[in-house]
Amino acid sequence: MNYSIHFVFLIVCSKCIAVNINRIVVPALVELGTESVILDCDYNTGEVPGPGLVIKWFFNGSTGLVYQWIPPLQPQVIGLLKGKVDMSFKISDEPLQAYRAIRIINPGTHLSGNYTCVVSTFIAEDSQTRSMLVYSPGKSFHFDQEKKYVFLVTLKCVAEYLYPRPVLTILSKGKPLERAITDMRMDSWGMYTVETTALIHDDDVTSPWEEFVCVLNLPLANYTTNRTTVYYPGLMPTHSASIEVKKPMEHQANSSTLRLECTLLVTLFLSIYFTL
Numbered sequence: 001m002n003y004s005i006h007f008v009f010l011i012v013c014s015k016c017i018a019v020n021i022n023r024i025v026v027p028a029l030v031e032l033g034t035e036s037v038i039l040d041c042d043y044n045t046g047e048v049p050g051p052g053l054v055i056k057w058f059f060n061g062s063t064g065l066v067y068q069w070i071p072p073l074q075p076q077v078i079g080l081l082k083g084k085v086d087m088s089f090k091i092s093d094e095p096l097q098a099y100r101a102i103r104i105i106n107p108g109t110h111l112s113g114n115y116t117c118v119v120s121t122f123i124a125e126d127s128q129t130r131s132m133l134v135y136s137p138g139k140s141f142h143f144d145q146e147k148k149y150v151f152l153v154t155l156k157c158v159a160e161y162l163y164p165r166p167v168l169t170i171l172s173k174g175k176p177l178e179r180a181i182t183d184m185r186m187d188s189w190g191m192y193t194v195e196t197t198a199l200i201h202d203d204d205v206t207s208p209w210e211e212f213v214c215v216l217n218l219p220l221a222n223y224t225t226n227r228t229t230v231y232y233p234g235l236m237p238t239h240s241a242s243i244e245v246k247k248p249m250e251h252q253a254n255s256s257t258l259r260l261e262c263t264l265l266v267t268l269f270l271s272i273y274f275t276l
C-alpha cells in the first residue's frame, strides 16, 4: 500500500464516521403534573456509522449518566431517571435512531437541570446541552383580610407548593407595598411556601374602597398570576372587638381619631365602673 491510498482512505472514512447532532429538543419549561415530556437528540452518523456507536444522556454534567443506548441493544435507564422512562417509546423506525429519545413520565421538579446528549463512535463524538425547568405553580393561592382592629386591616397572601423560588408582592394602586413582610419556607422536597402580610390603616385608603392585588411570580419559569381583595375602610372588626380594640396603640398609629377612640373606650370603662 502506498501513502496516497492511505490518504484517500482517511478522507473517505472521516466522512462516513463523523457523528453530528442536528438538533437537541428539550422543553425549557414544563409545568408540574404534565403527563410526559420527550427529550430528543436528532443526529447523523454518516452513511456507514463507525464502530462503537453509543447514545448517552447526562443530567447536570458528565457524572450524571441517566440513559444509554448501544444499538441494536435495548436502551438502559440509569440513576435519576430510573423508573421514570417509558421503555417502549421509539421515536423512529430506523434501527440506528429508534431509541435516541427519552420519554419521561410525569416529571417532578427534581428533574430540573441540564440535559446533555452525547453521540459517539470509537473515533468521533458530538454533544449538545439544553436545560429543562419543571416548575410548580402551587396548590393553593389565597389573598385574605384579617379584620381584628378598628381602623386597621391585615392583608394576608399565601401560596403553597411552589418551585422554583417564588416572589410574592402586594400591590396598592399598582405599586408594591414596601412595608409588607414576606416569610418563605422550603420543605424537605424543595417546595416553597410563601406568605406576605401587610398592615393597612384606614387613612391609607383614600377612596371609599380599595382593591389590593397580590402577585405571585416564578421569575425563572416566566409564570405570573394574581389574586385580589377589596377593602372597605370603616368596617368593624369581625371578632372579639372589645378586647382587641385597645391594640392599635401598639402599632404606633398616631392619628387623632385613634386617640379619640381610645379615650372613648376608657370613658366607657370608667362609666361602667362607676355605675357598678
Ligand SMILES: *[C@@H]1O[C@H](CO)[C@@H](O)[C@H](O)[C@H]1NC(C)=O
Binding pocket: 060, 061, 113, 114, 131
Ligand atoms: C447548567 O447550564 C448552565 C448554562 O449553560 C450553567 O450556567 C450551569 O452551571 C449548569 N448547571 C449545572 C448543574 O451543570
Ligand SMILES: *[C@@H]1O[C@H](CO)[C@@H](O)[C@H](O)[C@H]1NC(C)=O
Binding pocket: 060, 110, 112, 113, 114
Ligand atoms: C441540577 O442543576 C440545576 C441547576 O442547573 C440545579 O438547580 C439542580 O438542583 C441540580 N439537580 C440536581 C439533582 O443536582
Ligand SMILES: *[C@@H]1O[C@H](CO)[C@@H](O)[C@H](O)[C@H]1NC(C)=O
Binding pocket: 028, 029, 220, 221, 222
Ligand atoms: C421568558 O419570557 C421572556 C420574554 O417573554 C423570554 O425572552 C424568555 O425566553 C422566556 N424564558 C423561558 C425560559 O421561556
Ligand SMILES: *[C@@H]1O[C@H](CO)[C@@H](O)[C@H](O)[C@H]1NC(C)=O
Binding pocket: 171, 213, 215, 225, 226, 227
Ligand atoms: C391579574 O391577572 C389578570 C388576569 O390574568 C390580569 O388581567 C391583570 O393584569 C393582573 N393584574 C396585575 C396587577 O398583575
Ligand SMILES: *[C@@H]1O[C@H](CO)[C@@H](O)[C@H](O)[C@H]1NC(C)=O
Binding pocket: 252, 253, 254, 255
Ligand atoms: C403621624 O403624624 C404625622 C404628622 O401628623 C404624619 O405625617 C404621619 O404620616 C403620621 N404617621 C402615621 C403612621 O399615621
